[in-house]
Amino acid sequence: xxxxxxxxxxxxxxxxxxxxxxxxxxxxxxxxxxxxxxxxxxxxxxxxxxxxxxxxxxxxxxxxxxxxxxxxxxxxxxxxxxxxxxxxxxxxxxxxxxxxxxxxxxxxxxxxxxxxxxxxxxxxxxxxxxxxxxxxxxxxxxxxxxxxxxxxxxxxxxxxxxxxxxxxxxxxxxxxxxxxxxxxxxxxxxxxxxxxxxxxxxxxxxxxxxxxxxxxxxxxxxxxxxxxxxxxxxxxxxxxxxxxxxxxxxxxxxxxxxxxxxxxxxxxxxxxxxxxxxxxxxxxxxxxxxxxxxxxxxxxxxxxxxxxxxxxxxxxxxxxxxxxxxxxxxxxxxxxxxxxxxxxxxxxxxxxxxxxxxxxxxxxxxxxxxxxxxxxxxxxx
Numbered sequence: 001x002x003x004x005x006x007x008x009x010x011x012x013x014x015x016x017x018x019x020x021x022x023x024x025x026x027x028x029x030x031x032x033x034x035x036x037x038x039x040x041x042x043x044x045x046x047x048x049x050x051x052x053x054x055x056x057x058x059x060x061x062x063x064x065x066x067x068x069x070x071x072x073x074x075x076x077x078x079x080x081x082x083x084x085x086x087x088x089x090x091x092x093x094x095x096x097x098x099x100x101x102x103x104x105x106x107x108x109x110x111x112x113x114x115x116x117x118x119x120x121x122x123x124x125x126x127x128x129x130x131x132x133x134x135x136x137x138x139x140x141x142x143x144x145x146x147x148x149x150x151x152x153x154x155x156x157x158x159x160x161x162x163x164x165x166x167x168x169x170x171x172x173x174x175x176x177x178x179x180x181x182x183x184x185x186x187x188x189x190x191x192x193x194x195x196x197x198x199x200x201x202x203x204x205x206x207x208x209x210x211x212x213x214x215x216x217x218x219x220x221x222x223x224x225x226x227x228x229x230x231x232x233x234x235x236x237x238x239x240x241x242x243x244x245x246x247x248x249x250x251x252x253x254x255x256x257x258x259x260x261x262x263x264x265x266x267x268x269x270x271x272x273x274x275x276x277x278x279x280x281x282x283x284x285x286x287x288x289x290x291x292x293x294x295x296x297x298x299x300x301x302x303x304x305x306x307x308x309x310x311x312x313x314x315x316x317x318x319x320x321x322x323x324x325x326x327x328x329x330x331x332x333x334x335x336x337x338x339x340x341x342x343x344x345x346x347x348x349x350x351x352x353x354x355x356x357x358x359x360x361x362x363x364x365x366x367x368x369x370x371x372x373x374x375x376x377x378x379x380x381x
Contacts, residue, residue, distance in 0.1 A: 002290055002367075004035075004036050004290050004366055004367075005366050005367050005368060006366070007035055007036070007366040007369075008366075009027065009369060012028070012035055017033075018031060019031050019033055019035070022344065023338055023344040025342055026338055026342045026343055026344040027342060027343045027344065027365070027369055027372065027373045027376070028344050028362075028365075029343055029344060029345050029361050029362045029363070029365060029373055030334070030344045030345050030346045030360070030362060031362070032168070032231060032236075032317075032318075032319060032362060033231075033234060033236055033362075033364070034234045034287070034291075034318065034364035035364060035365055035366060035369075036234065036287055036290070036364070037234065038233065038234050038235060038272075039233060039275070039276060039279075039280035039283035039284070040280075040283070041275040041276070041278075041279035041280045041283075042233060042235060042272045042275045042276050042280055044275070045271045045272050045274070045275035046268055046271060046272060048271055049267060049268055049271065054267045054271075055267075058263075058265070058267050058270060062267060062270045062271065062274075063089060063265075063270065064084070065270070065274045066087075066089060066240070066242070066265070066270045066273055066274050067084040067085075067087045067089075068084055069273065069274040069276075069277035069278045070082070070084075070087050070227075070242045070244075070273075070277060071083070071084050071087060072277065072278065073277035073278070074211070076281075077200075077201060077209075078200070078209055078210070078211055078214070079214075080211050080214050082244060085251075086244055086245050086246060086251065087242055087243070087244055087245075088242070088243045088244075088245060088254060088258065088261070088262045089240065089241070089242060089243075089262050089263075089264075089265035089270065090226070090240075090241040090242070090243050090261050090262065090264060090265060091239045091240070091241065091261075091264040091265055091266070091269075092228065092230070092236075092239060092240075092241045093196055093198050093226040093227070093228055093241045094120055094124060095241070095261055095264060096224075096226040096241055096243040096261060097121075097124055097162075097194055097196070097226065098124060098127070098128065098261075099243070099258055099260075099261035100160075100194055100224045100226075100243070101124070101128055101130065101160065101194075102128070102257075103253055103254065103257040103258055104192075104224065104250050104253060104254070105158060105160050105192060106158040109130070109156065109157075109158040109159045109160065110130060110131040110132065110133050110154070110156065110159050110160075111124070111125050111130045111131070111132045111133070111159070111160050111162060112132075112133050112135055112151060112154040112155055112159055112160065112161045112162070112191075113125075113132055113133070113134055113135065113161075113162050113352070114135045114136075114137055114146055114147075114151070114161075114162070114163075114164075114167075115134045115135065115136050115137065115351060115352030115353070115354050115355070116137070116169055116170060116321065116348065116351035116352050116354055116355045116358070117134075117162070117164065117168075117169075117351055117352055118164060118168045118169065118196070118351070119346070119350040119351055121162055122350075122352075133154040134352050134353060134354075135147055135150040135151045135154055136150070136352070136353070136354045137170070137354070139312070142312070143172070143312060144167070144170055144172045144312065145178070146178065146181075146182060148181060148182065148185050151182070151185055152185045152188070152189060155185070155186065155189035155191040156189065156191070157189065157190040157191065158190070158191065158192065159189070159191045159192070160191070160192045160193070160194050161182075161186060161191055161192070161193050161194070162193075162194050162196065163182070163193050163194070163195045163196065163212055164196045165179075165195060165196070165197055165200070165209070165210075165212060166197075166199040166200065166202070166203060166209065166314075166315065166316030166317045167316075167317075168196075168198075168199060168317055168319055169317075169319050169321045169346070169351055169360040170312070170314065170321045171312075171313075171314020171315055171316055171317045171319055171320065171321065172314070172315060172316075173203050173207040173208070173209060173315040173316040174210070174212075175210075176210050176215070179210060179212055179215055179219075180215060180216075182212075183212075183215055183216065183218060183219050186219075186222060187218050187222070191222070192222050192223070192224075193212060193219070193222055193223045193224075194223075194224055194226070195211070195212040195213065195223055195224070195225045195226070196226055196227075197209070197211060197212075197225055197226065197227045198226065198227050198228050198230065198231050198241075199231050199232070199316055199317040200227060200232075200316075201229075201231075201232035201233075201284060201288075202231065202232050202288060202291065202316055202317055202318060203315065203316040204288070204291075204292045204295065204314075204315060204316060205292075207315035207316060209316070211225060212225070213225050213244065213246045220246040220247065221246070221247045222247070223246055223247070224243060224244070224245060224246075224247070224250060225243070225244040225246070226241055226242070226243050226244070227241065227242050227244070228240065228241035228242060228273070229272070229273045229276040229277060231317075232276075232284060232287075232288075233272075233273075233276040233280060233283075233284065235269070235272050235273070235276065238266060238268045238269035238272050238273075239264075239265065239266040239268075239269045240265045240266060240268075240269025240270050240272070240273045241265070242273075243261070243262075291318050291363075291364060293367075294318070294363050294364070294365070294367055294370055295313065295314060295318070295320075295363060296313075297367060297370060297371070298320055298361075298363045298370060298374065299311070299313050301370075301371060301374040301375075302320075302322065302374065305374055305375060305377075305378035306322075306324075306374070306377070306378055306381065308324075308326030308327050308381075309322055309323060309324055309326060309327070310322075310323035310325075310326065311323065318362060318363055318364035319360055319361070319362055319363070320360070320361045320362075320363055321348075321358060321359075321360055321361075322358060322359050322360075322361055323357060323358050324357055324358065324359060324381070325356075325357035325358075327381045329357055330356050330357045331347075331349060331356060331357075332347075333345070333347060333348065333357070333358070333359050334346060334347035334359060335347075336380070337359065337377055337380070340380045341373075341376040341377050341379065341380045342376055343373045343376050343377055345359040345360065345361050345362075346359060346360035346361075346362075347359065348360065361373075
């Protein structure tokens with residue numbers, strides 16, 4: 001039995017985090033964080049804050065070490081050789097996205113979003129006043145694909161396509177052919193891509209993460225990429241992301257206008273991220289092995305206990321997208337499941353119009369709690 005199996009609901013509640021306090025008494029399967037703690041090197045790295053009295057503004061060496069660690073991690077995991085000067089810190093991926101929209105794109109251009117999509121992308125559109133155009137994904141019995149015709153119709157010169165890879169909430173990991181086909185559409189429409197690759201370290205064989213910006217000179221020129229250690233290494237509260245600027249013109253503009261975004265990463269976050277990327281890879285591999293087993297367990301549980309649900313097993317992330325319309329449900333699923341089954345999940349409608357009748361389920365739980373959560377949902381359905 002893995003040590004992760006032994007983690008109890010009582011111990012998780014005692015920590016007081018949002019995942020286990022927002023819905024008292026419920027199993028937390030909504031917000032995207034794991035229940036497995038952090039790598040030992042990450043924990044030790046935070047002692048440096050007190051040892052060096054780093055309670056003030058970040059010294060240059062923290063930023064330099066973060067850039068070097070990010071570059072090394074991307075080279076090791078994806079074969080992506082990134083010059084350190086192309087990497088900028090940010091507090092989180094959404095702050096980076098807001099900065100990209102504000103400083104690197106025309107103010108009157110839309111955001112094009114393949115859906116279902118990560119919920120806060122809709123909030124970014126509202127905050128910035130940008131028009132948001134949903135481009136629903138195409139779903140077959142065996143997989144998901146982008147609707148390239150719908151994307152082409154929505155894009156205009158300067159518009160921003162949001163690519164989430166691996167794709168939250170469906171867990172799709174895009175192949176090279178799929179990304180190249182998308183790149184042709186983006187280039188033809190003279191648009192841009194914001195590539196959210198925050199879940200990239202959590203991919204299950206035989207899928208492989210391919211950074212979109214690495215495909216061609218054209219994709220490098222029309223893409224900004226954002227990533228972070230927050231999901232794979234379980235440190236979202238430490239506020240540190242990385243924005244990768246592969247366009248020379250974007251880098252020049254960012255030097256003039258991006259300082260408020262780049263200066264917002266926290267000292268604890270930079271220290272922890274550096275420790276994650278350089279000294280925690282064995283821990284990541286262990287967690288990913290556990291998550292793959294949990295994904296397979298979730299698939300078995302859905303197949304046996306929820307036969308009317310439609311579900312495509314994710315290739316990456318620790319999020320599952322579950323279609324419950326076969327049970328006659330269209331809306332209010334999260335509230336119903338939480339109130340009647342004691343399981344807190346994400347309402348599918350928050351991920352776009354196509355989310356009606358769906359839920360997003362975080363399976364990064366200890367397996368006994370994962371099993372109990374699905375059993376509870378099955379009982380009420």
